[in-house]
Amino acid sequence: MQPRNMSMSGVVDLAAVKAAGEAKAKAERARAEAARQAGQGGGSGPAAGAVPPSALVIDVDEAGFERDVIQLSAEVPVVLDFWAEWCEPCKQLSPLLERLTVQANGRLALAKVDVDANQMLMQQFGIQGIPAVFAVVAGQVLPLFQGVAPEQQIRETLAQLVQVAEERFGIIGIEVDPNAEAAAPAEAATEVPAGPHDALLEAAVLALDAGDLGGAVQAYKNVLADDPANSEAKLGLAQAELLARVQHMNPQAVRAAAAENPRDPAAQIAAADLDLVGGHVEDAFGRLVDTVRVTFGEERDAVRLRLLELFEVIGADDPRVTAARTALARVLF
Numbered sequence: 535m536q537p538r539n540m541s542m543s544g545v546v547d548l549a550a551v552k553a554a555g556e557a558k559a560k561a562e563r564a565r566a567e568a569a570r571q572a573g574q575g576g577g578s579g580p581a582a583g584a585v586p587p588s589a590l591v592i593d594v595d596e597a598g599f600e601r602d603v604i605q606l607s608a609e610v611p612v613v614l615d616f617w618a619e620w621c622e623p624c625k626q627l628s629p630l631l632e633r634l635t636v637q638a639n640g641r642l643a644l645a646k647v648d649v650d651a652n653q654m655l656m657q658q659f660g661i662q663g664i665p666a667v668f669a670v671v672a673g674q675v676l677p678l679f680q681g682v683a684p685e686q687q688i689r690e691t692l693a694q695l696v697q698v699a700e701e702r703f704g705i706i707g708i709e710v711d712p713n714a715e716a717a718a719p720a721e722a723a724t725e726v727p728a729g730p731h732d733a734l735l736e737a738a739v740l741a742l743d744a745g746d747l748g749g750a751v752q753a754y755k756n757v758l759a760d761d762p763a764n765s766e767a768k769l770g771l772a773q774a775e776l777l778a779r780v781q782h783m784n785p786q787a788v789r790a791a792a793a794e795n796p797r798d799p800a801a802q803i804a805a806a807d808l809d810l811v812g813g814h815v816e817d818a819f820g821r822l823v824d825t826v827r828v829t830f831g832e833e834r835d836a837v838r839l840r841l842l843e844l845f846e847v848i849g850a851d852d853p854r855v856t857a858a859r860t861a862l863a864r865v866l867f
Contacts, residue, residue, distance in 0.1 A: 584711035587636045590643040596652050603645050607670040610707045611699040612643045613678070613692070614668040616661055618650050620773045620847055621813060623682045624665045625743075630685060631667070634692060640710035641696045649813070653853060664813035669695050672703040731757045731764060738770055747778040772846035780807050792821075799825055799833045803840045810844055818844060819858035827865045838862070 590610070594602045603612050615631050617624035628646065635644040649656045649664055659668060659675070667678040678691055699705040738753035754771035757764050785808055791798070792805035802825040809818035822841040826834055841862060845855045 584709040585640075587639070587710050587712060590640065590708065590710070591632050591635055592643070592645055594645045594647055596654050599655065603670055604673055606643055606645075607672055607674075608705070610640065610643045610705065611695050612645050612670045613695070614659075614670065615644060615646045616649050616656065616659070616664050616666040616668075617646060618648060618664055618813065620650075620776065620811070621664050622777055622811060627665045627667075627682050630688065634689060638692070638696070638707075639712075641707040642692060643708070650849065650852065662814065666813075671695070671699045672705060731761060731767070735766060735770070738767075738774070742770075742774060742777075747774055747781060750774040751778060768846060769849070772843055775843070776807060776810065776847055779804075780811050783808060797825075797828050799829055799837050803837060806840065806844065810847060815848060815854050816858075819854065819861075823858060823861045823865055826862065838866075 592602060603614070606612055613631060613635065615624075615628055617628055631644055635642045647655055649661065659666070663680060665682065666680045669676045669678055676695070678695070679688075696707075699707075734753050734757045738750045738757075741747070741749035741753060751771060751774045754767045754774060757767035758771065761767070783804065788801075788804045788808055791801040795801045802821055806818040806821045809815075809821060819841065822837050822844070825837045826841070829837055841858070845858070848855050
């Protein structure tokens with residue numbers, strides 16, 4: 535989906551503007567106090583409180599959302615990137631958003647939200663598929679776009695966001711010190727002994743990043759051959775096999791076949807794989823549960839086994855998996 539043209543009419547909320555002003559003033563006082571205590575005064579170089587570029591790209595969760603996003607949005611527009619590890623389009627979009635945020639030189643911040651670990655946020659934002667991108671400015675939420683779009687269109691959307699933040703809310707961003715990271719002393723790290731399968735797991739991740747899905751699948755299988763209970767390898771294998779299955783699919787043809795043949799297990803299994811990769815988790819699970827209901831024998835077993843494989847992709851603790859397991863049990867028993 536292409537980025538939506540942002541309509542900013544009606545987004546100005548006087549209470550939010552007041553709160554934003556108070557939060558901004560509070561942040562500025564805190565920075566001034568920190569600078570005073572550190573003995574920073576006049577002289578050349580970056581102003582007190584300047585941050586390294588990477589400090590404006592953060593991971594956020596439900597617990598820290600108020601602090602890390604809402605309060606920060608009083609100083610700089612915060613772009614929200616809703617993503618998941620298994621989402622292939624997310625792996626294209628997220629690095630681009632990170633790069634554009636750094637290039638914005640303090641005029642933008644990027645908050646990355648893992649939807650698998652933050653289901654409540656996903657529901658609160660009404661997200662039906664990922665990647666999905668929103669913005670928060672002075673506590674106001676603005677939908678930007680869903681899916682992957684050409685870089686130039688994303689640049690234009692973010693430029694408009696920066697303009698709106700300044701013109702409507704007087705938010706001009708945070709000062710950045712590009713040399714801060716180079717000058718910062720490296721923190722002493724405690725060496726963690728390598729596990730017996732770390733090299734194979736790392737090889738699998740590198741293969742995934744390189745698009746070598748067959749290599750990733752084999753690397754994970756090598757780990758599981760020696761350690762069948764390895765949870766990281768089980769999850770990685772399920773994800774890699776899913777991506778390999780959908781890699782050469784024609785989405786339009788697959789969905790058309792599923793619509794025309796609601797009782798065809800193969801058609802519904804293929805469509806469920808696409809649903810999951812597209813972030814439509816409940817749709818994928820519901821499709822296969824419904825197919826189990828209308829099939830029998832080996833066909834039913836094939837659908838059931840694929841559903842169990844998709845559970846592995848999402849994770850046993852996910853509430854959507856719990857709900858789907860209950861629905862499957864009702865159908866089977």
